[in-house]
Amino acid sequence: MTDLYLGYPVFIWQALLNLSSLGLAGLLVAFVTTFYLKRKDESIRVAGVILEKRVNAQHEILRYLEDSSQKLEMPQPAASAMKEIMEDHGLALPYDPHLQYADIFSSVEKYRGFFKDFEELFAKHKLWLDLKVRHQMLLIQAYFSAINASLLTFDRLPLPAGMVLAPEEKEDLSNQLLFILGIALDEEFNQLLMDLEVLMVNSIYKLDLSRPKKSFLAQRRENREAKKVERFLLKKSLMGQYLPKIAMLAISLLEAKKGEGITSQEAEEYFRWYSDES
Known part of the structure; x- marks a missing residue:
């Protein structure tokens, strides 16, 4: 005899229970799947937005740097005289016997306009750049800042009495100094830009969606980054190695401009001042 429960056979209740269990399990799976897919879709959407912003930002930065770094070559016979000056002061001639330089180094006005636009571009796009690209941009910014500081040499120079x-005259001397630095640093300048381009490409193919957090550790990381930039600039870069030579070069340019010699004591005083400022 069939067992009954509430007037219905037990097997019917068992079937209903099994059906309910299957339905509940299906709903649970559907909910979890929908939630997971929704989160995944949101992650993909965010990644797409970041990727698009990053590509556009990096493209604008690279295009600006490439346009600004177009090469010019100093014609003869002026190149021979310039080469002699650079050799006398121990400055590199990357493409000897040719003297090449980026157009932005042809005048202080062009260089400062370029530097201002570069800083504005960096500030505008820095949030979309990954940490490695941002570090390289900071390094390049510090490099340009060091060159820009050198252009103030003749404004701060403690001149001999009389x-x-x-x-x-200050503007003309600054133009000469910048032009020589542009030639001597051209190869290193190009290398910095090539390294930046490689890092930018890698940041697109290896998209990192992790977000930097404001914390004590984050501040320590930023301090370490700043120290790395400073160490590169002063210890590893040609610009850092040239700081003492720039001081002597400035003195030579000043002597040639004014047609007057500077005593060794005055040169030593200026060199000490320049070292303190640097």
Whole structure:
């Protein structure tokens, strides 16, 4: 005889229970799957937005740097005289006997305009750059800042008694100094840009969606990054190695401009001042 429960056979209740269990399990699986897929879709959407922003930002930065680093070559016979000056002061000639330089180094006005635009581009896009690209951008920014600081040499120079530099003379001397640095640093300048391009490409193919957090450790990391930049600039880069030579070069340019010699004591005083400022 069939067992009954509430007037219905037990097997019917068992079937209903099994059906309910299957339905509940199906709903649970559907809920979890939907939630997971929704999260995954959101992650993909965010990754797509970040990738698009990063590609656009990096493209704009690279295009600007490439346009600004177009090469010019100094014609003869002026190149021979410039080569002699650079050799006398121990400055590199990357493409000897040719003297090549980026157009931004042809005048202080062009260089400062470039540097201002570069800093604005970096500030505009830095949030979309990954940590390695951001570090390289900081390094390049510090490099450009060091060159820019060198252009203030003749504004801060403690001149010998009786010697006065007119504003146009200071500008002319700064243009000469910048031009020589542009030639001597051209190869290293190109290497910095190539390293930046490689890092930018890698940051696209290896998209990192982790977000930096504001914390004590994050601040320590930023301090370490700043120290790395400073160490590269002062210890490893040609610009850092040239700091003492730039001081002597500035003195030579000043002597040639004014047609007056500077005593060894005055040169030593200036060199000490320059070292403190650097």
